[in-house]
Amino acid sequence: MANLPSNPALRRTLSLAPALGIIGIFMLIPVGIIAVFSFLEAKSFGGVVWSFSTDAYVQLLYERALDDSLILSPGYLIIIWRSFLLAGIAMLCCLVVGFPVAYFISRQPLQHRNMWILLITIPFWTNQLVRTFAWIIILGRNGIIEAPFHWVGILGSDDTLGLMYSNFAIAVGLTYTFIPLMVLPIYASLEKLDFTLVEAAADLYSSKWEAFSKVIIPLSKPGIIAGCLLVFIPSLGAFIQPDLLGGGKNMMLGTLVQFQFSTARNWPFGAAIAMILLAAVVIFLMIYARAARGQQKMELH
Amino acid sequence: MAAIEHSKPKKRRAFGEVPGLGALAIAFMMFLYLPILVLVVYSFNAGNIVMVWTGFSTDWYARAFANEDIRKAAINSLVVATSATAIATTCATLAALALARGGSFKGKGATVGVITLPLMVPEIVTAVAMLVFFSNIGLNFGLGNVILAHVTFCIPFAFMPIRARLDGMDTTLEQASRDLYASDWETFRLVTLPQLMPGVLAGAMLSFVISMDDFIITLMVAGAGDTTLPVYIYSMIRQGITPEINAVSSILLLFSIVLVTAYWFVTRTKPDGKNR
Amino acid sequence: MKTMTFFGLMAGSSLIAGAAMAEGTLNLYNWTDYTSPEMIDKFEAETGIDVVLDTYDSNETLLAKMQAGATGYDIIVPSHNFVPIFISEGLVQKVDATQMENFANVQDRWKNPEWDPDQQYTVPFHWGSASVSYRPDLYGKELTSYGEYFEPSENVKGRIGVFKTPEEIVNLAHLYLGQDFCNENPEEMQKVQDLLVAQKPDVVAYSSEGMNDRLINGDTIITSHWNGYSFKGRKLAEEAGKEITYAYPEEGVIGWSDSLMIPVGAENVENAKIFMNFIMDPKNMGMQSNFAGYGGPIEGQREFMNADLRDAPEINVPEDAKMIFSFACNEKSQKLIDRVWTNVLR
Numbered sequence: 035m036a037n038l039p040s041n042p043a044l045r046r047t048l049s050l051a052p053a054l055g056i057i058g059i060f061m062l063i064p065v066g067i068i069a070v071f072s073f074l075e076a077k078s079f080g081g082v083v084w085s086f087s088t089d090a091y092v093q094l095l096y097e098r099a100l101d102d103s104l105i106l107s108p109g110y111l112i113i114i115w116r117s118f119l120l121a122g123i124a125m126l127c128c129l130v131v132g133f134p135v136a137y138f139i140s141r142q143p144l145q146h147r148n149m150w151i152l153l154i155t156i157p158f159w160t161n162q163l164v165r166t167f168a169w170i171i172i173l174g175r176n177g178i179i180e181a182p183f184h185w186v187g188i189l190g191s192d193d194t195l196g197l198m199y200s201n202f203a204i205a206v207g208l209t210y211t212f213i214p215l216m217v218l219p220i221y222a223s224l225e226k227l228d229f230t231l232v233e234a235a236a237d238l239y240s241s242k243w244e245a246f247s248k249v250i251i252p253l254s255k256p257g258i259i260a261g262c263l264l265v266f267i268p269s270l271g272a273f274i275q276p277d278l279l280g281g282g283k284n285m286m287l288g289t290l291v292q293f294q295f296s297t298a299r300n301w302p303f304g305a306a307i308a309m310i311l312l313a314a315v316v317i318f319l320m321i322y323a324r325a326a327r328g329q330q331k332m333e334l335h
Numbered sequence: 336m337a338a339i340e341h342s343k344p345k346k347r348r349a350f351g352e353v354p355g356l357g358a359l360a361i362a363f364m365m366f367l368y369l370p371i372l373v374l375v376v377y378s379f380n381a382g383n384i385v386m387v388w389t390g391f392s393t394d395w396y397a398r399a400f401a402n403e404d405i406r407k408a409a410i411n412s413l414v415v416a417t418s419a420t421a422i423a424t425t426c427a428t429l430a431a432l433a434l435a436r437g438g439s440f441k442g443k444g445a446t447v448g449v450i451t452l453p454l455m456v457p458e459i460v461t462a463v464a465m466l467v468f469f470s471n472i473g474l475n476f477g478l479g480n481v482i483l484a485h486v487t488f489c490i491p492f493a494f495m496p497i498r499a500r501l502d503g504m505d506t507t508l509e510q511a512s513r514d515l516y517a518s519d520w521e522t523f524r525l526v527t528l529p530q531l532m533p534g535v536l537a538g539a540m541l542s543f544v545i546s547m548d549d550f551i552i553t554l555m556v557a558g559a560g561d562t563t564l565p566v567y568i569y570s571m572i573r574q575g576i577t578p579e580i581n582a583v584s585s586i587l588l589l590f591s592i593v594l595v596t597a598y599w600f601v602t603r604t605k606p607d608g609k610n611r
Numbered sequence: 612m613k614t615m616t617f618f619g620l621m622a623g624s625s626l627i628a629g630a631a632m633a634e635g636t637l638n639l640y641n642w643t644d645y646t647s648p649e650m651i652d653k654f655e656a657e658t659g660i661d662v663v664l665d666t667y668d669s670n671e672t673l674l675a676k677m678q679a680g681a682t683g684y685d686i687i688v689p690s691h692n693f694v695p696i697f698i699s700e701g702l703v704q705k706v707d708a709t710q711m712e713n714f715a716n717v718q719d720r721w722k723n724p725e726w727d728p729d730q731q732y733t734v735p736f737h738w739g740s741a742s743v744s745y746r747p748d749l750y751g752k753e754l755t756s757y758g759e760y761f762e763p764s765e766n767v768k769g770r771i772g773v774f775k776t777p778e779e780i781v782n783l784a785h786l787y788l789g790q791d792f793c794n795e796n797p798e799e800m801q802k803v804q805d806l807l808v809a810q811k812p813d814v815v816a817y818s819s820e821g822m823n824d825r826l827i828n829g830d831t832i833i834t835s836h837w838n839g840y841s842f843k844g845r846k847l848a849e850e851a852g853k854e855i856t857y858a859y860p861e862e863g864v865i866g867w868s869d870s871l872m873i874p875v876g877a878e879n880v881e882n883a884k885i886f887m888n889f890i891m892d893p894k895n896m897g898m899q900s901n902f903a904g905y906g907g908p909i910e911g912q913r914e915f916m917n918a919d920l921r922d923a924p925e926i927n928v929p930e931d932a933k934m935i936f937s938f939a940c941n942e943k944s945q946k947l948i949d950r951v952w953t954n955v956l957r
Binding site for chain 1: 429
């Protein structure tokens with residue numbers, strides 16, 4: 035073990051092999067299967083029939099009316115829009131709260147930092163469902179938030195603020211669930227900043243805000259991007275929060291896919307939505323990567 | 336220059352120290368721990384319904400301890416999460432290092448794409464896809480199947496913070512180490528890894544949390560006898576959640592707090608030299 | 612002690628299992644909170660077979676999992692409307708319940724049911740009904756029709772609860788509108804859709820979990836419900852000084868029945884059959900009913916049931932009430948149901 039392979043390419047390949055191997059076999063192939071499924075016909079009770087069909091994709095934009103005629107339907111687009119909107123809100127909330135916290139932690143004395151990070155993760159060692167249920171007790175009718183209003187008498191005994199079973203509750207739930215995914219990567223990139231250097235650089239700028247936005251933000255950008263992706267993408271497919279806190283009133287992408295694979299038993303359609311979601315995310319990432327590369331070139335000049 | 340243009344207060348705050356941040360951090364902690372507090376408090380509820388407080392009791396703890404199914408599920412969960420975290424974090428660290436230190440090569444972008452793929456696919460799709468695949472190739476390692484699935488979706492979660500840490504991490508120390516004729520392995524072990532540690536820790540934490548929480552993929556992939564805690568809880572809420580689940584969660588929480596405290600004391604006794 | 616019966620737990624089950632002679636295992640895959648630990652203890656003690664219990668939350672999960680090729684389970688417990696699907700998809704094997712010693716104990720009305728006419732694949736398990744439950748103290752009168760549920764008056768506006776999956780709720784709408792189940796008529800389905808869309812603004816949650824919680828804390832005043840679940844809810848509500856009543860509206864209630872089946876590829880078929888025979892014994896099924904809170908198909912099991920469950924209005928359908936069994940809808944009507952549901956929830 036004294037020496038690693040000296041050939042850099044070989045060493046690189048060997049280091050990448052485990053991760054790529056595992057994901058290649060257990061993710062890429064299954065996703066390939068799903069991609070194939072999306073072009074097949076649905077079997078009536080789940081599963082697929084092996085004959086080519088684009089029905090699943092047609093179904094996204096067009097709807098067969100109950101009498102079987104084909105009409106343009108925004109129904110699924112509305113669901114997609116709603117999901118992107120809520121995931122975006124959750125991402126912003128996480129960023130607005132998560133960045134200052136990550137920043138604060140990265141400025142703590144060395145031995146306290148890991149403690150803070152652990153403190154942030156501990157709540158998430160309990161089950162997501164149970165945590166989400168706790169929010170029902172907090173936000174719900176006669177819950178912890180409403181209790182003072184009842185005491186004071188602003189709310190009658192049978193009244194409610196209506197915080198639960200709303201989009202607000204979904205946003206709180208998503209933010210709560212995914213915030214460590216924002217704090218940890220930002221912290222990881224802020225923590226390595228050498229603040230004495232940053233301080234020196236900051237003297238070049240006229241205000242603290244300018245220094246902050248021109249020094250710290252760019253330097254922590256990889257962490258911010260990583261955090262945003264880690265929050266945004268799982269939020270898009272989330273279905274526990276919409277179900278438990280939102281009351282399942284409006285479908286989101288996660289619930290829609292879930293519905294197609296279980297209750298509606300239309301695997302190809304579920305697969306098609308998944309492929310579209312995947313494509314959207316990939317396009318989004320490619321645009322970002324191109325923009326980032328362009329910016330790097332600019333900075334070099 | 337700046338000091339002349341702006342009359343600064345005498346006791347100059349170090350750059351980057353923003354007033355009120357501490358208060359925000361504490362408020363944030365309250366936000367994080369309020370549901371946990373609720374969860375723990377209601378685990379002592381005497382009644383059968385979580386939401387209606389009927390009195391103090393420790394009965395639910397007695398039941399949780401006596402409940403063989405819950406115990407089995409909790410052990411399964413811990414086994415899966417620990418193994419998946421260890422494997423996924425190792426794979427992710429190696430991959431992140433290869434990408435950050437391996438120079439540029441063809442297909443780098445595609446490699447990152449593949450590694451982060453599990454993030455981009457909705458869980459239910461991953462779940463069905465994996466189950467179809469596993470059953471077609473006849474893969475049947477019992478709990479091993481579940482661990483494999485968890486490793487797969489944990490890798491990107493471990494990868495992201497490590498990658499973020501590596502991006503732009505100062506390489507001068509590594510070069511210095513090599514200049515001093517340290518072997519590559521020594522350089523890695525004594526210089527790179529310690530510098531990378533916060534990223535690795537963050538990645539491992541994320542993996543563990545994600546693995547402990549997952550139920551939809553586990554629900555699908557798990558075979559007979561492989562029920563994990565989230566799967567158990569998920570199917571249990573159909574009948575309404577009882578304080579017993581709160582009690583189990585509180586026990587797990589206590590367990591992790593003990594671990595964390597132990598960790599803190601261990602790391603405190605040999606201060607520094609660790610990060611920089 | 613009552614609560615122990617309802618939320619009874621697996622205390623000590625492994626000790627007994629460990630002590631019994633190893634006669635192989637039985638991998639039972641059942642709904643959550645639906646398997647009596649006392650009954651399992653008794654089974655393990657009598658037969659020496661070690662029972663491994665895993666649980667699922669819905670017929671849909673079970674079907675999706677079986678369709679995707681999951682193996683390792685010896686007994687599954689689908690509802691009657693899923694039974695024909697499991698049979699036609701070739702996911703289960705014949706068990707020939709009529710050849711079992713205890714089959715004679717099954718009440719005639721549960722023998723050779725519509726979903727398994729020759730009793731080749733199933734052994735009957737619990738049965739029950741779906742309807743609506745309400746809070747009489749908040750509602751203020753007796754609920755005699757689904758009218759107030761689908762077209763709520765001022766009193767209950769915004770405080771309606773609905774199941775998460777469409778099967779039962781569409782059937783309840785059919786009952787209310789006087790239509791046939793598994794309807795293939797687009798115009799009639801349009802009426803169902805209109806009814807459900809109009810109801811939506813008054814719905815607090817579409818969820819098949821925590822119905823009792825929402826009834827008890829007043830989030831809902833009327834909610835769709837299952838009888839045994841509502842029975843548990845009534846007991847919980849009493850603890851909190853509230854009331855929950857399971858309604859038998861004049862339009863009727865929907866009947867359902869779960870069955871034990873053996874999946875293709877089961878490894879312990881003989882043990883599964885021993886269990887099936889075991890559960891058809893009145894004492895064992897009575898024990899199981901006490902835990903699950905649902906009635907069963909075995910003659911004479913009543914005398915082994917706790918008094919409060921035996922006489923519960925939830926599981927004893929009144930003489931004059933209609934109970935109509937739903938059945939597995941064909942592809943065409945299933946598609947209509949899915950479209951209606953997607954249109955309601957989008």
